[in-house]
Amino acid sequence: MLNDTEFNLILDRYNRPWKGYRKVRKGPKKRISLHMESLDCRSVDEYLDKLAGNAAEEEELLSFLRITISRFFRDRQLWASLKDMVFPSLLQRTDTLDIWSAGCSCGEEVYSLCILHHLHFADSGSIKILATDANNTCLERGRKGIYQKSSLREVDAGIFSTYFSPSNKRNEYVIKPLFKNRIIWKQHDFFTAPPDKRFDLILLRNNLLTYHSPHIQAEALDRILRTLKPEGFLITGSHEKLPELSSNLIQTDFCSMVYQLVA
Secondary structure (H helix, E strand, O other): OOOHHHHHHHHHHOOOOHHHHHHHOHHHHHHHHHHHHHOOOOOHHHHHHHHHOOHHHHHHHHHHOOOOOOOOOOOHHHHHHHHHHHHHHHHOOOOEEEEEEEOOOOOHHHHHHHHHHHHHOOOOOEEEEEEEEOOHHHHHHHHHOEEEHHHHOOOOHHHHHHHEEEOOOOOEEEEOHHHHHHEEEEEOOOOOOOOOOOEEEEEOOOOHHHHOOHHHHHHHHHHHHOOEEEEEEEEOOOOOOOOOOOOOEEEOOOOOOEEEEOO
């Protein structure tokens, strides 16, 4: 399998930071090593040269560098802030919240939003969620709404029994179809034009700001923030930091993961 030095050469070629991948590198390294073998490449230099002349194989590598780890209600402080501060603030201004989950992985975050709204704000307004990811396999899993028990470990017993049913496989559970008409699943990456829509809330968690270099982050984030409504909120991961921006995006005092676009 690739050693860390070899893996770093690949990260450098594709402007990916070692810091972001350090704790999750085992899976990508294993998949890339198998890919190298399939292409009969004996060194990283040979591998990178071969990828440079083959767009399909290069896209295969990029798919290995996409990290799709997620779980329901990840970072409890954030979900408390959404319930106590963000949703009430937004629902004072509109009856329908337009939300974008950018880099939604397999939909754990998307369905967590739906559950939160249904539990606490069903009588206050509705939500519409655009769930996007570059990985079509993840999107298909999100559409099906089937999850391993490991991604549900932060779901309390009451929510679990209300919103999930056992699937036909051991340790797999299906979210009930209550939210299907509230979610649009769409393939999209951070480096193409953003959706032609404005959003009250954008969740950009544990993807762009972790697994890409600062200058790429800034370019992509600038495009993403053009879709955020004035007084709207941007949500990041618990260990992520925003690049320097010229916008009026202010970190809130109630949660370090929540930013607001000041008009």
